[in-house]
């Protein structure tokens with residue numbers, strides 16, 4: 001392998017654009033190939049990037065080769081086959097979240113990743129969102145003492161989707177808790193550990209023409225007696241947000257993916273000698289689509305400079321928690337996630 005990690009991107013016109021930008025901006029990376037089923041779009045993209053060729057079938061691209069890592073930015077229904085085929089072609093992979101929609105798809109990807117020995121990163125990008133990374137670091141270093149309650153959300157309005165119509169395709173049900181709620185579920189798993197049990201209620205009031213519930217509230221039990229909750233709404237009437245609160249024995253942290261600061265509350269004695277709370281606003285960069293960090297990490301992982309954190313098992317276990325919430329809302333009982341070892 002040359003010094004630079006050579007990337008190929010499948011799905012160039014949506015979130016794939018952020019990955020391409022991340023590759024172009026990274027001195028350890030080069031963009032070797034792109035593929036999209038939208039021929040006019042991918043042709044124009046190749047021209048603007050100065051690439052001599054482009055592909056409309058990812059299998060042709062894999063056969064041609066000439067890259068080390070494939071970045072999969074296609075609708076979720078394509079993830080399983082594109083991941084497995086890319087691994088079988090001897091490539092490392094970054095797959096956009098969610099890893100997949102179903103347990104059997106996760107199992108197929110895990111098996112292929114293990115057989116290949118290649119690095120497989122799942123794009124749970126909230127772990128690279130500066131606000132959330134700082135909140136996690138503060139918890140880990142004990143700034144708020146012992147956690148007892150955590151909450152997050154994925155609140156979006158999909159009634160104005162534009163190009164993402166595949167999200168409501170009835171032939172491949174994309175449950176919002178797995179498709180989008182996986183961001184919040186993954187964030188809390190990262191901070192509080194693997195939930196042991198989930199209970200959920202769901203309704204279907206905001207997007208009646210969609211084939212699936214559009215709002216789910218999940219209540220979760222985490223290790224060490226921590227409890228938590230995740231809201232997933234894809235029909236809410238407000239701008240996209242992931243408001244997140246972490247409650248500990250010595251303080252509370254509030255943050256989200258769109259604000260220029262996070263807030264830390266800690267108990268104090270005020271100037272009148274009374275019990276009060278100190279409120280600190282800690283400035284932060286807003287970057288909720290930090291694909292550049294994923295590309296940078298993958299370069300370092302492939303070049304042997306850092307270990308892989310968000311591996312295929314991490315991605316699959318986040319899917320497992322989301323699916324447990326979906327099952328609970330359907331059956332009306334608490335459900336234990338089916339974790340992958």
Ligand SMILES: NC(=O)c1ccc[n+]([C@@H]2O[C@H](COP(=O)([O-])OP(=O)(O)OC[C@H]3O[C@@H](n4cnc5c(N)ncnc54)[C@H](O)[C@@H]3O)[C@@H](O)[C@H]2O)c1
Nearest residue numbers: 011012013014015036037038073074075076096097098125
């Ligand atoms: N990490 C994040 O914050 C984030 C944000 C948005 C989307 N996503 C994920 O990224 C993936 C893509 O979502 P999007 O919003 O970019 O969708 P999109 O529809 O905007 O873009 C998908 C692109 O893939 C192309 N495509 C579709 N099928 C293909 C195929 N079989 N082969 C090659 N190209 C194909 C489409 O033409 C399109 O250009 C999904 O898994 C989604 O969950 C992640």
